[in-house]
Amino acid sequence: MITVTGLNKTFASKVGGVPVLRDVSFEVRDNEFVSILGPSGCGKTTLLRILAGLVDHDGGSIQVEGKEVSGPGPDRAVVFQHFSLLPWMSVLDNIGFGLRLRGVPKAMWSKQALQLAQLVGLQGFENFFPRQLSGGMQQRVGLARALAVEPAILLMDEPFAALDEQTRLLMQEELLRITQEAHKTIVFVTHSMEEALLLSDRVLLLTGHPGVVQEYLEVPFDRPRDRSITTSLEFQRLREHLWEQLRRTQTRDAVDSSDVVA
Amino acid sequence: MTQSGGALEQGTRRSALRSSSGLWRVAPPLAFLAIVAIIWQLGAADAHNILLPTFTATVSAFVDIVVGGAIWEPLLRSNLTMIIGFVISAVIAVPLGLVMGRHLFIDRAAAPYVSLLVVMPAAPLLPIIVMMIGFGLSAGVLLVMVFTVVYIVVNTRAGIRSVDPRLVEMAHSYGANELNLWRYVLIPGALPAIATGLRIGLGRAFAGMVLGELLLLSSGIGLLLLTYRAANASDHVFAVVVVLLVEATLISSGMRRLERRLQPPSV
Secondary structure (H helix, E strand, O other), X not given: OEEEEXXXXXXXXXXXXXXXXXXXXXXXXXXXXXXEEOOOOOOHHHHHHHHHOOOOOOEEEEEXXXXXXXXXXXXXXXXXXXXXXXXXXXXXXXXXXXXXXXXXXXXXXXXXXXXXXXXXXXXXOOOOOHHHOOHHXXXXXXXXXXXXXXXXXXXXXXXXXXXXXXXXXXXXHHHHHHHHHOOOEEEEEEOOHHHHHHHOOEEEEEEOXXXXXXXXXXXXXXOOOOHXXXXXXXXXXXXXXXXXXXXXXXXXXXXXXXXXXX | OOOOOOHHHXXXXXXXXHHHHHXXXXXXXXXXXXXXXXXXXXXXXXXXXXOOOOHHHHHHHHHHHHHHOOOHHHHHHHHHHHHHHHHHHHHHHHHHHHHHHHOHHHHHHHHHHHHHHHHOOOOOHHHHHHHHHOOOHHHHHHHHHHHHHHHHHHHHHHHHHOOOHHHHHHHHHOOOOHHHHHHHHHHHHHHHHHHHHHHHHHHHHHHHHHHHHHXXXXXXXXXXXXXXXXXXXXXXXXXXXXHHHHHHHHHHHHHHHHHHHHOOOOO
16 A cells, blocks of 8 residues: 655756645555556656655655655565666576565575566576667566565556557556566556556546646456457547546646746 | 667678688788888888898897897886786776766865876876885886876776666665675676776886886886897897887787676677
């Protein structure tokens, strides 16, 4: 259970503080898949980094299982947009990296890393180096590394945004399959409405500068799911609804900024 | 992120390049050498100048000092100075470069002096060194260090700076402490640049060694050169220079090989 209450964040800059998040409140239930959806610049990645404990927040509170977040912790693991694999380590060493940092003996972490390589479809590539892999395979390594530390919460920062379209679709299906096997609480940042609706139980819509919560939308599709739901009327209706919300706030922002310029 | 498209195609292209690379690398410089040798031989024979030996005279003098053994003791002595100076330089410079790359305060404190050493020609320091500690081995070592240290510092520092901050953040998110960061992220990431610094540093150490001995600290190779010059044995002077060239080439190619081995594995 993640509880975020009245969260504020302002970045310092030369011209003064730039507010990025204002009064953000929401909660994520155990084993729930929540997407944070919003246009670029709405602070969604910052919000995820705050949840990960990589960035401090200025006001409000973030609690995981009732405990205030003050830094990275073993209960959370991050999958990064640009994979962030260590180029000098093999696939196996990269997957086992988090376990190794926790002092797990080599025999154990390499065994676990092997199993995870299998789970994410990397069997046979354990001794490859990141640069020898395609983007999609690199992100499989990133996902396996996060799963290896057995976190209660998986934080995913636009994990498929750097991939090409076909690979992205494949990876979405992989993620659906993997999360069906491993029960996790997942917070997933994306700017794609389809991706958010396909994967999530709920979609947190962030809009504006600074980002505020526009809506917390229930996605009423049963699991296990597959891509066939995207052709359903209900899916189209939700997508249209999200688009309506986004368009309204973005036009409003555009008008606001043109006022400022004038 | 670069994608590894067409691995098979790349593989064949690379192996085709490798099979021809041996001949391709050796033939052009050998041809060039042959042309220079012919011009040198004809020109020097024509000039009848005692200070300009012919190519063949230089070759026979080279054989004389290498087989006859006159070169080895001075060469060993000079190299000892260089190696001691280089090792001490590396021991000081690599850690200094590492902390300068990571800690802004230390960087601010040391940077002006490092950049001063980069732009400053080392030769004017020779008299000062001799004034301070005389003509012995330690003077040679110190001179080599003056030539060397700064290049290793600068490259090591740049290596740490070049480590992707996203990797540092990733390691933090998995609970890495400072020691973990150095071990798994910072040092492996900086290693190629450190190797470059050591390669350039060793070249500089070699230059410092030769210059120091020639100008002030008459010992080793420098002393040998001065002795041959005093005896008007210009062919032997040239032969010593050839020995130095051979050594410089060996050092540089050896260090390049080391540098390549320290590069991160790639496609």
